[in-house]
Amino acid sequence: MNSKKFVGGTGTDNGRGGVPYWQTKHLDQMTPAEWEGLCDRCGRCCLMKLEDEDTSRIYATDVGCRLLNDQTCQCRDYENRHEVVTDCVQISASAVADLTWLPMTCAYRLIDEGRDLYWWHHLVSGDFDTVHVAGISVKGRIFEEDAVPLADLENHIVDWPFKDLPGPDKTVRATHVKKSPNTQKNC
Numbered sequence: 116m117n118s119k120k121f122v123g124g125t126g127t128d129n130g131r132g133g134v135p136y137w138q139t140k141h142l143d144q145m146t147p148a149e150w151e152g153l154c155d156r157c158g159r160c161c162l163m164k165l166e167d168e169d170t171s172r173i174y175a176t177d178v179g180c181r182l183l184n185d186q187t188c189q190c191r192d193y194e195n196r197h198e199v200v201t202d203c204v205q206i207s208a209s210a211v212a213d214l215t216w217l218p219m220t221c222a223y224r225l226i227d228e229g230r231d232l233y234w235w236h237h238l239v240s241g242d243f244d245t246v247h248v249a250g251i252s253v254k255g256r257i258f259e260e261d262a263v264p265l266a267d268l269e270n271h272i273v274d275w276p277f278k279d280l281p282g283p284d285k286t287v288r289a290t291h292v293k294k295s296p297n298t299q300k301n302c
């Protein structure tokens with residue numbers, strides 16, 4: 116999960132003739148503030164995942180990482196997360212295409228695939244709550260990591276975190292070429 120900084124609102128003009136930055140820039144062209152502002156705070160990437168050892172397929176569960184706040188859907192210790200949760204994966208512009216477990220609705224994935232943001236993204240709606248109102252965030256629908264024994268994790272596999280939704284359309288921005296899947300599995 117990424118930061119808490121809000122960057123602009125509906126129709127943000129970033130000096131590009133009124134076109135929002137996420138419709139014109141590739142991920143690797145964004146400023147740190149723009150990058151952090153892109154996170155929709157859904158918390159879906161912070162769910163525990165399981166990997167099938169035979170097929171390498173990744174399954175999502177409805178169990179949150181121990182640092183995930185199930186109400187705000189944000190990391191409780193974002194600055195120090197890698198010290199606390201050592202397998203928390205850093206999302207970067209160059210890594211997004213390889214992170215096949217990123218939710219289909221993840222803003223980083225959408226932009227990397229040349230798609231626009233959904234209406235409920237705070238950069239479009241101007242409201243951080245719309246990700247919850249739209250039922251996209253994990254708010255109120257997950258279990259805490261400490262409450263679920265590892266052996267029971269398989270019984271918590273759910274499909275909603277990885278489901279695609281209709282829209283949004285492709286933008287005029289060129290897409291990045293997809294690379295081969297890998298097996299990373301947290302955050």
Ligand code: SF4
Pocket residue numbers: 116117153154155156157158159160161206217218220221222223
């Ligand atoms: S899935 Fe993507 S948009 Fe949602 S919290 Fe994680 S990084 Fe942010």
Ligand code: SF4
Pocket residue numbers: 116160161162180181182183184189190191192193196197200203204301302
């Ligand atoms: S430490 Fe956990 S809650 Fe925090 S960003 Fe990583 S996976 Fe998400």
